[in-house]
Amino acid sequence: MAVLRPFDKLPALNSAVLLLVSSDEGLQQKLAEAILREKKNFKINIHLATSLPLPSERDHLRPRIDMIVFMIDIKSKYSLKNVEASLAYVDASFFLGKVCFLVTGVGRVNCCSIEMNAIWKLGEIYSSPVLFCELEMEGIRVATAQRLLRMLQICAGHIPGVSALSFGSLMRSSAND
Amino acid sequence: MRGFLDTHRTGQAVALGEDQRPVPLRKHAPGLGDFIMDETVAEYIRRTVLKIPRDEIKTMLQKWGFLSEAQLQTINFHQLKDNISQDVVQLCEENSADIKQAAVLDIIYNYIYPNKRVWSVYQMNKTGEETDFFDLTDFKKKIKRRLRSALKNVTITFREYEDNAVWIRIAWGTPYTKPNQYKTSYVVYHSQTPYVFISASVLKSNLPLLCQALVVASNYHDIREMELRSHSLNSLKDIVFKRYSQNFQTYYPKPLRERDVAPETDLRIIQENKNEKERIERVNREIFGDGPQPKLEFAQYKLETMFKSDPKMDVLDKKEPFRCLVKFSSPHLLESLKSLAPAGMADAPLSPLLTCIPQKARNYFKIREKKGLFPGSFVSP
């Protein structure tokens, strides 16, 4: 199966491509729409997938992907498993700052069916940041969309002097020493 | 069959009690003391009214037609239900209601709220091809005769509805005890079909008798339970009358076109798994069709298959079947099954064991060790 690579295609001018991987398609769609609604000065494409690998028949149509967001629903063990299985199809160089885990449903920590530690560990193993949010709530959805957009901008190289790698290490540097 | 029948349009009722006393005419003058209403009847009416949601009490009483419009005007329907029911009972007392009228009210309630009961489908068979003309009066007479000859004390109430359905309410007694009005059986029979929908009473012992009476009254030869049960009477009808929407080839193109023009598809959002999703949708539509699914609450599979283990370990490798019961339940089972694959929780297509429910018109299965080569073949009991 095809492994997703960050640099096997040329970037398009003034645009960024985000890949959202989530088993909950409703939330995924909502988040994508929220991101698109944000004002920005570059073109953005969002690819939605339920899991990886991506179907190979579309490989030639797919632009270079700048950032992958894996969504994990705190209430669904299945979503975590799905993400863990999908991670195998991501090239290692993606983990140099171009992957992020988005934990959703934090508003219901009480109905949590996932060990929080498992999520922290996932972030640690793949050295990628873990963001928390509750996408059901409009305000938080917008705030989360903005945060992801910022990261995407960096991953797509739109912020001079800040690379995905350096930003990734910033997000981590605190956690690691 | 007179008097109160003309006030409602949806159907007509025939009330027949254990004694053949004619139905008393409605008395408009209140306070007649010549007939004292039975206390159990009063309580039964009261409880039936209490079951009805408050804002529907009035229309249901109108359908009942036992109380005059003028009498209904006197009731304050905005008070506590408890008080409404008292008022209704009082008026019924004025009209000298008996159990027959009370039973009609109960039928009306159950007709509007069939989902409060569990219904089971029965199919009747004929030996010959002779087509009889269905005579309702004869049908009723036969049923009454059959049941009453065996039990003596039975309240049998009929009510016909426009969709060719006859509703039969039976309160069972014994030769020595009065009928229990709170443990009734209901039968819904569509005269042009071989199907009968029975909501059995808790008193199960009378079921064979009831079946017998039905077979005799409708000129059939034989009756069998179809192993199809649900709260939703209408869905059962949909299934056995094949009324639910099934897939037809002509259906394909339309939803696809709809999909293309749907406003939600922002061109900047790209569905990577579009093909897979479309496949799932196609498969799903082939199996479930486009329309809403009939409503069933559960499906039960009794497994009586052999346990297959590694031949090296001879644990449990016996000839004895491995017994196991699998029960799927959901407020709306078929819709949930339908959405399993699109939600990514199961692979499409689903096992035929799950998807055959409407086609086979049954939701209780027994799975035995296969005898042929067909996987997943199952044998009816």
Add this chain to the structure above:
Amino acid sequence: MQRRQTPKQPLQVHRKKQTDLSAWRKGGRIDPEKSVQNHQSPNNQKNDSKQDSLEQALSYFEKVQDRVSLKKNNVLQKHLTTVESIALQRGLPPEGFDVLLNVALSGKLSDTVNTRLLKSLIPASVIPETSVVSSVSWLCVSKCSSNIQLLFLRWLITVFDFIDHKERLHALYGFFFSFLQDEKMCPYVCHLLYLLTRKENVKPFRIRRLLDLQAKMGMQSHLQALLSLYKLFCPELVTITLPGKTKTYFKDSEGPWKATINTVRQRKQENSLVSQPLFLGTAQPQSRKRKWNTQLIIPASSTNKNNLEEDREKQRVDFYGTNESFPVEQLQTFSQLLQNIHHLEFPSQMGSVLTNPLLLHYMNCIKDESIYLRLYYWMGQTLQEECTWYVADNKQYEEFKDFLETVYKAECFLQEGFSSCEEFLYKSLPLWDGFCCRSQILRLVSWIPLSSFSEMKSHLYDPLAQLFFTSSLYFKCSVLESLKELLQNWLNWHIIHLDSESDSQAHSLNTTLSGLVNVVAELIDFVGWISTVALRLENNPTFLLYFILDFYETVCDMYLRYNLPLLIMPPAGVFYPALLSMDSVSLNQLCYIMYRYRTNLVAAKENELSKKKILQFKFSSQTYQEYNQYIIAMVGCLWTSSAFQKDIHPQGLCMDDELLKKTTVQEFKTSFNIVYHPAMMGYAVLFLQQAWPDDTTFNFSLIKGKKWNWYLEYLYAQGLKGLKVFIESSINRVSQASHSKAGNMQA
């Protein structure tokens, strides 16, 4: 409608001391005030009928005979449903509790009925103490099953704050204590005792009993809770050591009631907007709003005056005069506080303290650890339970926000952070999305007490940094603002404790000066780091720079203003963007900061020289060196036009002439001074227009010599005070004589 205004009712009832049901019913009928209210709403009829059926139900339960079966008895069924539905809808009136508790605990009816009755005991306003006392007596004769006993205890804990007086309940302390031996009841009894315990309840025999129990049952959190409370009251009696922080002492015993109580309360609040003014004038409203509600009212430990008088008399007779306490609800003025300060008792509901400034004053001055423990316990519980940030229910969200706001204000008032609040922040910050209750959370952050760096780092800095880097400019500024306040709060704390060094109350953690210096230095380093990154990410916006420099305005003055032997220069990532800023505000701010650094450093140097003894803390030479590097860069940039030549900072803007020539910028040498600096050029243009109105060539080179001085005066007049103090302090005008421009300059 009329019944919803129940707060009126309990008052009357208390005054008359009526608990008899029939009397209440009569009273309810003839009450003149009620008849006044009667005409208010057309819905009265409906409510009246409800009221009637409740009355019927209550009188039924009052008379009910033994062993009535629920299944067979319709009347019982009916009345039970009535009670349940009314309780769920609007709660029961105070008078109902006596009857229902009696019947539920007497064991007359089956357990199913008793359970249902107990579950529907939702107070509409208050619960009379008498009914609770009599039900405890039922408990003692154990007529009811152990399940019912447990349920009753759980109920009692849940509704504890709704009981109108607690004096007699306190008198039953010994009874409750004796229930401890029941293994099943023990946890709940502990919780109840925790709520009831006063100092006089702590007796050696009780402590022994608790220790025995602990030896028998092992370390149970509920026993520990009670022991730790005892220890707080009488540390001399409880000598064992108890584990410090326990998150939850008690299991959630609130079971089926809590949610209903809340909804009943909310429903009432919605209605109270209309009905409240009716009784506000007549008496103090008695309605017990739960916890930290907007109209948080102090729960009373001993409520009305009649009672108090009686008690006083009794006390005099019983020689208890010395224990007499002043009821907090009568505390209205500051002078009252002063007069009664020796015999005040805190309300049983510590949460109410938060909105009462007088009690906060009192709390601040008595410094009783147990008070803080009670408050923290309550607050921790509340924060943990009610943490419903994300729940879509807007009302709850608003309530929670208000609560955090209240806590913050109380912290400001007491000038100290609450440890329960700190714990809450540490727990929730890693899961925070940076949006919910943003300003409240960030403000609470500013009151986090000093603690060890490792703890701060993993709980505060790390999650904050992640949020900071990914969030908006506005969020970044808010974080900087709250970290500045955090720093100031720490510094203030330090200076206060410096003044009262003998004070033994000083917190044990990080009291050593070096500890403090380290923690503060780490905070400043953290801010320096995130500021550098933020400026890079956001492309140096003035707005952000303002907040960063604002932080350093506190940092640069720590030595003189807060007497802390620590000065840390801003990192180059902050210094240079400020120096090369396009905005005069930032530049001016930077000048002021550098001036204060200079003043502080000079003072430190003088101190060092004058004091013969070796100071414990000395600024490292690196700080001086860094300061000097910056000052050279600044002077080069603002005065001598030698920014590219003289800058010796490793991350500075020193550049080779050859390289500069390649930029093809003409006269790069003069690109930076107070005339040509991009932040100043605007002033220079205006100055030129005023000095040479006819000249439209904008010949900046005209500003030199005397004009240079005029220009300076002009700049000062424009409000650039920072620039003024900086130039006056840091630039040696004599040395300028050698400079090309300075030929005709006055020294």
